[in-house]
C-alpha cells in the first residue's frame with residue numbers, strides 16, 4: 001500500500017461534483033476536446049492538484065510541460081498582480097510596453113548562441129514554429145522546410161503539416177501545406193540512423209538550394225522522448241552550413257530548464273540559428289517566442305510578423321519571473337536531480353517488470369518505453385494506457401507519448417519535492433503490479 005501524504009482519493013472518479021460539470025461539458029463543449037483526467041480541477045499548488053470533490057493528485061504532466069516553476073508560483077503571482085494594477089493589453093505594436101522588451105533582453109542573454117541575438121514573442125508553440133519558418137524564408141528567399149520523423153510542432157496548418165503523427169493530429173484535416181519534407185530521426189532503441197542517411201534522404205527529396213529551414217526538436221517530446229546521439233545535432237549544423245539554410249531548434253517542450261540546461265541543445269556541441277520556445281516560458285500563461293541570430297530575425301519587412309495578443313504584458317511579466325526563478329532557485333540543478341531520482345526509480349521498476357523496454361531522457365525530461373516483449377520490442381500501447389489510467393485513478397497523473405503510443409513520460413514541475421516524486425512513483429509501481437505483474 002502506498003503511504004499517502006500528498007495524494008488522496010476519497011470518491012469514485014469522477015466524483016459527483018466533477019460528474020455534474022462533465023455532463024455540461026458533453027452537452028456544450030465540442031467533442032474533439034477530449035480530456036485526460038477523469039475529474040475537474042478546483043485548485044492547484046506546486047505539483048499538487050485538488051479536484052472539485054476533494055481528491056488530490058500528484059501531477060507529473062505539469063500542464064503538459066508548462067509549469068517549470070509549479071502551479072501559482074509566488075513570484076509569478078506577485079508579478080501578475082502588479083501588472084494587473086498597471087495595464088492588461090495594448091498590442092505591443094500599437095503601444096509598446098517594457099516587459100516585452102525586458103523579456104527579449106533576458107531571453108537573449110540566456111541563449112547559448114554566439115553573436116548578436118534578438119527575440120520576438122507570440123502566443124502558442126505552433127505560432128512560434130510558423131513564424132520561425134516565415135523568418136527563415138524571408139532571410140534565405142527560399143521555400144522548402146525540412147522536418148523529422150516523430151516530430152510534433154503544433155496544430156495550425158503549417159505546424160500540423162510539420163508534425164509527423166497522423167492520428168489524431170492530421171486525420172481528416174488535409175490538404176496540407178506544400179514544400180515540407182521529412183527526414184529520419186535517430187531512435188536508438190529501435191532504429192539506427194547515420195548522418196549519411198539523413199543527407200541522402202534530404203538530397204532525394206528536394207534540391208538543397210531550395211531549402212529555407214530545417215526545424216528539429218533537440219530532444220523529441222510528444223513523439224516519445226527520444227534523445228539523439230551526440231553526433232546528430234552537429235551533423236545537422238554541418239548540413240545547414242553546407243547548403244546555406246537556417247537551422248531552427250524547436251525547444252517548445254524541452255527548453256527553459258527542463259533538461260537541466262536552459263536549452264536542451266546545450267547538452268550537445270552545437271548552436272542553432274533560431275530557437276522556438278513556449279510552454280515553461282509563460283508558467284501557464286499563453287506565451288511563445290523565437291530567439292536567434294539578429295541578422296536572421298531582422299529579415300522580414302517591417303510589420304511582417306506580430307499578432308494582436310503576441311507577447312501580452314501579463315505573460316511577459318510571468319516569463320521574466322520564470323527565468324529569474326530558474327536562476328535564483330537553482331532549478332537547472334534541481335531538474336538534473338529530479339531526472340536522476342526518476343531514473344533510479346524507473347530502473348527499480350524495470351528490474352521487476354519486463355514491460356519496461358527502455359528508460360531515457362535528459363534532466364527532468366525522462367520517459368519509459370513499454371513493450372510486450374523485450375526481445376521483439378513489440379510496442380505495448382494498450383498496456384501503457386491501462387497503467388497510466390490506473391495511476392491516475394490512484395492519485396498520480398502521468399502523461400503518455402510516442403508515435404507508437406507506448407511511452408510514459410514525465411513533464412513535472414521543477415519545484416516538486418523528493419517526497420512527492422516518491423509517492424507518485426509508488427502509485428505508478430502499484431499500477432505496474434496490477435497490470436504488468
Ligand SMILES: Cc1ncc(COP(=O)(O)O)c(C=O)c1O
Nearest residue numbers: 124125126152153154221252253
Ligand atoms: C516540440 C513542440 N513544438 C510545438 C508545440 C506546439 O505548441 P502549442 O500547443 O503551444 O501550439 C508543442 C506542443 O506540445 C511541442 O511539444
